[in-house]
Amino acid sequence: MKVVKKREEIKREINELKAKGLSVGFVPTMGALHQGHLSLVRRAGKENDRVVVSIFVNPTQFNNAEDLEKYPRDLATDLNLLSDEGCDLVFAPEVEEMYPDGEEKAAYDFGLLTGVMEGANRPGHFDGVATVVEKLFEAIPADRAYFGKKDYQQLLVIRSLVKQRNIDIEIVGCEIVREADGLAMSSRNRRLTAAQRARAPFIYSTLQKAASLAGQLSPVELKELVAKEINSVEEMELEYFEPADADTLQPVETFEKNKNVMGFIVVNLGSVRLIDNIRIF
Numbered sequence: 637m638k639v640v641k642k643r644e645e646i647k648r649e650i651n652e653l654k655a656k657g658l659s660v661g662f663v664p665t666m667g668a669l670h671q672g673h674l675s676l677v678r679r680a681g682k683e684n685d686r687v688v689v690s691i692f693v694n695p696t697q698f699n700n701a702e703d704l705e706k707y708p709r710d711l712a713t714d715l716n717l718l719s720d721e722g723c724d725l726v727f728a729p730e731v732e733e734m735y736p737d738g739e740e741k742a743a744y745d746f747g748l749l750t751g752v753m754e755g756a757n758r759p760g761h762f763d764g765v766a767t768v769v770e771k772l773f774e775a776i777p778a779d780r781a782y783f784g785k786k787d788y789q790q791l792l793v794i795r796s797l798v799k800q801r802n803i804d805i806e807i808v809g810c811e812i813v814r815e816a817d818g819l820a821m822s823s824r825n826r827r828l829t830a831a832q833r834a835r836a837p838f839i840y841s842t843l844q845k846a847a848s849l850a851g852q853l854s855p856v857e858l859k860e861l862v863a864k865e866i867n868s869v870e871e872m873e874l875e876y877f878e879p880a881d882a883d884t885l886q887p888v889e890t891f892e893k894n895k896n897v898m899g900f901i902v903v904n905l906g907s908v909r910l911i912d913n914i915r916i917f
């Protein structure tokens with residue numbers, strides 16, 4: 637497994653593979669890797685001749701200085717995990733390599749997609765994500781790129797980005813990987829205390845409960861129920877629970893037969909911000 641730090645060098649490596657007729661799968665990450673990330677790496681390995689993973693904690697997508705500072709970083713362990721998975725290339729640039737002219741983000745227009753949820757609650761977040769992903773796609777002209785449905789809104793934003801900018805890469809959405817107790821795997825889970833970790837599975841069990849009651853209860857009633865349940869747990873504070881259309885992400889006012897509805901949730905557990913979602917209708 638080769639570890640590369642410069643954009644020019646990774647681009648050369650990828651272009652050499654493609655010149656040999658080999659397909660390349662790309663998994664962008666911010667490191668602190670867990671089985672969720674590794675499931676994307678495995679899928680990329682099944683569907684492509686070579687796999688490249690990027691590890692870069694992107695400063696421009698954090699709208700909270702403390703979250704950026706406390707974001708877990710463990711490159712040595714990450715490299716061991718990737719090597720065990722048979723990853724071929726790792727791109728692990730420094731901030732200055734990705735942002736030689738300062739940490740600036742481009743302005744994008746994703747329409748209604750970014751007017752809700754993470755777009756509304758984390759101003760500038762998706763401009764930061766799109767900025768870095770566009771730079772990564774430029775440096776890593778892979779055939780396919782793999783994204784998790786845990787960050788479902790991000791997945792739709794990236795699909796919109798490649799369409800708008802005519803980027804020739806297939807975007808593959810991958811299922812959420814959970815701990816045995818249902819908690820969605822996340823790099824941020826490492827920051828939970830033992831007591832918080834023990835409470836955290838309640839987020840997913842509440843989502844499952846919401847899914848089982850959707851239709852019987854209206855979206856407004858479901859939101860009230862989820863807020864009451866989550867806020868009753870020590871140190872848990874609901875940031876949002878939104879029943880929304882799976883394609884447009886716009887909030888739904890009713891459940892209707894021919895409309896796919898997902899429930900999107902963010903919970904602050906102590907100072908750790910946890911995100912999850914489930915198909916509810």
Ligand code: PAJ
Nearest residue numbers: 664665666667672694783784786787811812813821
């Ligand atoms: P990061 O949070 O490290 O996630 C990297 C990829 O792993 C994302 O596509 C995310 O959805 C996926 N992922 C994380 N946890 C998962 C889980 N439990 N199951 C399935 N997939 C999971 O998302 C980012 O980094 C950044 O925003 C990035 C796209 C790299 C741009 O900086």
